[in-house]
Amino acid sequence: MSNDHRIKILFLASDPSDASRLRLGQEFRDIQERLQLAKYRDQFWLEQRTSIRPGDISQALLDIEPHIVHFSGHAKSTGELCFEDELGKIKPVTSHALAALFELVQKQVSCVILNACYSKIQAEAIVKHIKYVIGMNQAIGDKAAISDRICCGIL
Template identity: 45%
Template sequence: MSIYPLKKKTILFLAANPKNTTHVDLQKEAKEIAEGLQRSKKADKFQLEQQWAVTPREMQRAVLDYKPEIVHFSGHGAGEGGLALEDGMGQIKLVNAKALAALFEAFNELRGVRHTQRLLFRSASGCDRTSHSIRYRHEANGGR
């Protein structure tokens, strides 16, 4: 048994529900994740961090500040158009899959790792295509 505590894996929950989109109950989803972690046998291995009404800049800062192993986005997607984050006024601000892939690739380079975080997308629509696009770009770039 080690005298040094193991570092918890960070799960970063990012949520955006811009005013000009269909309402999604993001708080319910965050609560379900937190409760699921508490009930799990490995609850002590994870730390859940949450960022709400995420703008593109806040997303970048959260990824750099928390250094998550798992990123969970909840909100809306636009397929190849990317994720629907918020602007400063709470309106929709699309961030395309290419920009998202570049963010995670740059983050991995800063961490000195050659693999990506686990990216989870949950949404009313469109995030599945966005996540496939990010995964494709990641694999096309040699898995960096």
């Protein structure tokens, strides 16, 4: 099956140096491993972008043209997702800004997963444009985030 017919999953990871460290490489590896073990593994194509800065998101969406976007990283209790600046430090992005970006790709992206604490606010903004969005309404530990996602079958 060619890449044009696969469900494309874009894994975006951001782990700023001035935030608590996350095991995002392990999370990507676990997703990749689960896909490899799946019966219909040839129907999926998984691509990753790491150390994501705000400007990288739109470029990745244009380059990959994903159907599913999975963000893993930090968020503030105010709902802003934490990307990285040029020095690798926290660069928060508002729910309004990300929702506006997803509005532009709403015919392409059908699902957004925000694996970050307090990402419910972002999810509520994005769901106005994307049919399926998953966010978290509280803090969750790194190990639990990886485990819950795998156990529930969420990619």
